[in-house]
Amino acid sequence: MRALQCDEYGSVAQVRLVQKEVPGQPGPDEVVIDVAYASVSHAVGLMVEGKYQTRPPLPFSPGTEAVGEVVAVGKDVTRLKPGDAVVAVAPWGCYAERIKLPEYTVYPIPDGLNLLDALPIPISYGTAYTGLLWRCGLKPGESVLVLGAGAGVGLAAVELATQMGARVIACASTAEKRQAALERGAVAAVVPGPDLARQVKEAADGRGADVVVDPVGGELFGYAVRAAAHDARLLSIGFASGSMPEVPANIMLVKNLTLHGFFFGRYIGWTPAKESIVHAPALQQAMRTMLTWAQEGRLRPSVARVFPMSGLADAMALLHSRQVVGKLAINIKE
Incomplete structure (x- = not known):
């Protein structure tokens, strides 16, 4: 099968297209997925550079999120069957035509929701959903300031906080991103900079935001x-x-x-302790909720552009430009 391979930590430009062995038969609790698309993220870039919390053993195929079709299941798997359309999370390995994963981080896609619309749900929407509910305990009627509101996690946070009954104030660097946030439920869109507090208080009846979602960091946090x-x-x-x-x-x-540090990777198996199996039941319920909301049109997951497997470096450069509204994807079949 074809796969992208990182032979040494460094630039994404060094990642090359290779032929690899197809994964063998699944273990008792595993599934094999025929991959159609995989997402592009900052985490992938950091992993290739050797700067992420997780350092895969070399050589490895990058990619942490994929959609496709189940082609084989282990004897103990009951949630999934061959032929099911699924979206999956992996520590790495999704930039390959087939991948073998534990079934508990693979989620069935409901009928009527296409693969590209499902692709951003597990990581971007999953991060926003669990951060808002599990860490911040967001309540209906509260005001939420979302920084980086035009990108993957930020735009997901705008939509999800709106669905949860919050009053969302979106902060984004371009007019296009601010407009996208307004179209997805934000009641106001503000410009990042020293004047942020005044803008937010004007939009929040003079009292500021009850919850601040920050995927940006830097001076904007201050x-x-x-x-x-x-x-x-x-x-x-x-x-x-x-x-x-x-x-x-x-x-x-x-x-x-109260400052909450939040690493979603803890819930999906990106830590040495591999805690994903502990959190799997709660996370599967969260994914069912979000995928159903997307199926019903209450969420609008957005893939802005799809690149061929040879275009990973170009996709990463576009992502780093911070001009992307929504997510980027790699077409594994192209």
């Missing part, structure tokens, strides 16, 4: 702290800006703020 309401919860889920923020502890203290 501006967001000033835009938070008293007793607010801050959710730190990544550093797309390329720099980690400095936490203004004095403002955190005076405003009685």
Whole structure:
């Protein structure tokens, strides 16, 4: 089978297309998936560079999220069967024509939802859903400030917080991204910068945001702290800006703020402890909810552009440009 392979940690440009052995028969709790598309993310780039929390043994195929069709199941698998359309999460390996995975991080796609629309659900939407509910305990009627609101996780957070009954204020760097957030339920769209607190308070009846979702980091985090309401919860889920923020502890203290660090990888098997099996029942329920919402049109997962397998470096460059609305994907069949 064809696969992309990273032979040494470094630039994504070094990843090459190779021929590899097709995965063997699944174990008792495993499934084999014929992959159609796989997503592109900052995590993939960091993994190839050897800078991510997880360092795969070399050589390895990158890719952490895929959609396709089940072609074989182990004897103990009851949730899935050959022929099922599925979306899956893996520690790595999704940039290959076939992949073998534990069944508990593979999720059936409901009828009527196409593969590309399902692709962003597990990681982008899963991160936003579990962060908002499991960590921040979001309640209907609260105000939510979403930073990086035009990209994958940010745009997912806008949609999901809206579905949960929150009043969403979207912060994004371009007019196109702000418009996309407004079309997906945000009640206001603001511009990142030193003036953020004033803009947010104008949109939140003068009191600031009850929850701040931050996949960006950098100096924008400091501006967001000033835009938070008293007793607010801050959710730190990544550093797309390329720099980690400095936490203004004095403002955190005076405003009685809570900072939640959140690593979604803990729930999907990206830690040495491989905790995914522990969290599988709760996560499977969350995925069913989100995939059903997408099927019903209550969520609008967006893949902005699809690249061939030879286009991974181009896809990563576009992602790093921060001009993408939604997600990028690799066509494994092309």
